[in-house]
Amino acid sequence: MKIKLNINGTNYESDVEPRMLLVDFIRDVAGLKGTHVGCETGSCGSCMVLLDGMPVKSCLMLAVQAEGKKIITVEGLSGKNGLNKVQKALSERKALQCGFCAAGFSIIGTWILDNEENVDYQKVKEDIAGVVCRCSGYDQIIKTITEVAKNE
Amino acid sequence: MKIPPNFKYIRTYTLDEYYEKANQISLPLIISGGTVAVLMLKNRLIRPEAVIDISQIPELNIVKINKDDVFIGANTKLYKLKDILPNDSASELIVKSASTVGDIAIRSMGSVGGNVCLGDPSNDLPVALTAIDAQAVIGKKDGITYLPIKNFYIKPFKTVLNKGEILLGVNYKMLNGYRTSYKKHFINFLDHYVGIVAAIAKIEENVIKDFKMAIGGEAVGKPVKFDLSEFSNVDEIKIIKERMFDYVNTMHIENNRFGTANYKKKVLYTLISRAIDEVLKL
Numbered sequence: 013m014k015i016k017l018n019i020n021g022t023n024y025e026s027d028v029e030p031r032m033l034l035v036d037f038i039r040d041v042a043g044l045k046g047t048h049v050g051c052e053t054g055s056c057g058s059c060m061v062l063l064d065g066m067p068v069k070s071c072l073m074l075a076v077q078a079e080g081k082k083i084i085t086v087e088g089l090s091g092k093n094g095l096n097k098v099q100k101a102l103s104e105r106k107a108l109q110c111g112f113c114a115a116g117f118s119i120i121g122t123w124i125l126d127n128e129e130n131v132d133y134q135k136v137k138e139d140i141a142g143v144v145c146r147c148s149g150y151d152q153i154i155k156t157i158t159e160v161a162k163n164e
Numbered sequence: 165m166k167i168p169p170n171f172k173y174i175r176t177y178t179l180d181e182y183y184e185k186a187n188q189i190s191l192p193l194i195i196s197g198g199t200v201a202v203l204m205l206k207n208r209l210i211r212p213e214a215v216i217d218i219s220q221i222p223e224l225n226i227v228k229i230n231k232d233d234v235f236i237g238a239n240t241k242l243y244k245l246k247d248i249l250p251n252d253s254a255s256e257l258i259v260k261s262a263s264t265v266g267d268i269a270i271r272s273m274g275s276v277g278g279n280v281c282l283g284d285p286s287n288d289l290p291v292a293l294t295a296i297d298a299q300a301v302i303g304k305k306d307g308i309t310y311l312p313i314k315n316f317y318i319k320p321f322k323t324v325l326n327k328g329e330i331l332l333g334v335n336y337k338m339l340n341g342y343r344t345s346y347k348k349h350f351i352n353f354l355d356h357y358v359g360i361v362a363a364i365a366k367i368e369e370n371v372i373k374d375f376k377m378a379i380g381g382e383a384v385g386k387p388v389k390f391d392l393s394e395f396s397n398v399d400e401i402k403i404i405k406e407r408m409f410d411y412v413n414t415m416h417i418e419n420n421r422f423g424t425a426n427y428k429k430k431v432l433y434t435l436i437s438r439a440i441d442e443v444l445k446l
């Protein structure tokens with residue numbers, strides 16, 4: 013079936029099988045490899061993207077379900093000036109190590125920045141619960157997102 | 165990489181269209197948010213002829229707040245509940261329960277209907293909805309029926325819904341001036357909840373005016389409702405707990421991969437005890 017998805021402001025039209033997952037459309041049709049595939053069960057958050065402004069796990073969604081919605085991937089977070097505040101802070105403070113989870117934390121961190129009020133360590137800890145990092149101990153990631161949000 | 169089997173995809177825009185398609189197809193699978201449906205497809209636990217997307221049916225996307233009761237349309241996303249429900253105590257219990265589902269990305273995809281209809285004993289909303297005597301609003305080609313949520317489940321992963329039927333939403337009476345408590349215990353490596361307890365009580369001048377509790381989780385398989393309105397004195401906490409423990413002891417709880425029967429009973433005692441303290445202690 014022919015579907016058209018809007019990813020990072022660009023329309024991608026393709027003839028796909030209804031069983032194609034959103035994460036596969038993003039990576040293989042749109043060629044945006046920043047969105048990773050980890051657990052494939054909705055637990056690790058490596059495949060997280062924003063769908064109409066809300067974080068979703070693109071391995072748990074059919075591509076066809078995302079028709080008519082605005083999808084933002086990790087590539088879409090950075091603008092003309094390069095990385096956004098969360099991405100820059102995660103990088104500068106060396107909050108991540110191998111970086112496999114970077115897309116998930118950049119997406120959820122940006123959502124926290126744009127949506128949460130009275131952000132503190134505990135709130136960030138709860139909000140990032142759906143993203144797994146196998147290298148770091150989370151502490152530096154939580155502190156970084158909390159600080160960026162507090163300086164907003 | 166896990167890839168679902170082949171299926172036809174049908175997006176429906178009206179209930180009539182849904183009834184027509186669902187009755188034509190031999191094995192249809194409803195999809196709302198997809199957090200579980202897609203997972204089941206990927207693991208090939210189900211091979212439907214067609215997946216019917218109901219997310220665009222307007223009747224399923226509304227929340228109606230009437231004078232005394234509330235209707236939550238089946239497609240309502242879990243994360244939205246805290247902002248759209250009124251601030252009565254029954255709604256408070258629903259919000260408490262919904263806010264413990266997965267993480268924010270799961271709650272932003274997952275719907276009330278998906279949570280209620282899967283019949284997974286680990287699902288949260290069925291327990292809270294059972295505690296407040298909510299009703300399932302079921303749609304079928306020839307009309308609508310209302311059924312208490314506590315009668316909606318037959319066994320794990322089996323509800324009363326037949327082919328061609330659909331959950332339109334849930335309906336419940338608003339309750340004011342109650343205290344609420346929602347507790348659950350997670351088995352991390354199995355991604356399931358051993359026990360879930362939802363309690364709601366109204367106390368006026370040390371007298372218990374109303375007290376309802378439901379328990380759920382893998383220990384019991386489907387939500388069980390307790391009407392504890394016979395108790396009227398808050399000093400009876402110890403007796404109420406004993407009565408509940410006695411009841412749990414008589415339940416048929418099996419040894420399985422989620423733990424021994426003894427372990428599961430102990431989890432339930434602990435959760436029940438904490439919930440009772442939270443709603444009855446002055």
Ligand SMILES: Cc1cc2nc3c(=O)[nH]c(=O)nc-3n(C[C@H](O)[C@H](O)[C@H](O)COP(=O)(O)OP(=O)(O)OC[C@H]3O[C@@H](n4cnc5c(N)ncnc54)[C@H](O)[C@@H]3O)c2cc1C
Pocket residue numbers: 053054055072193194195196197198199200201202203218238239242264265266267270273274275276277278279280281282286287288289325329330331332
């Ligand atoms: C990582 C992860 C963590 C989770 N954590 C929790 C948790 O803590 N607590 C919890 O309760 N759940 C949890 N879930 C399960 C799930 O996300 C939620 O239950 C969610 O609410 C399901 O909604 P959905 O719209 O995605 O359902 P879908 O996947 O669309 O559907 C689920 C089932 O319900 C049926 N269905 C959906 N809508 C209707 C309808 N209107 N009428 C009839 N049948 C219908 C579908 O056919 C399917 O069988 C988790 C899932 C994942 C992947």
Ligand code: FES
Pocket residue numbers: 048049050051052053054055056057058059060069070071072
């Ligand atoms: S790959 Fe999607 S949550 Fe892990």
Ligand code: FES
Pocket residue numbers: 108109110111112113114144145146147148
């Ligand atoms: S930095 Fe390696 S997984 Fe997070």
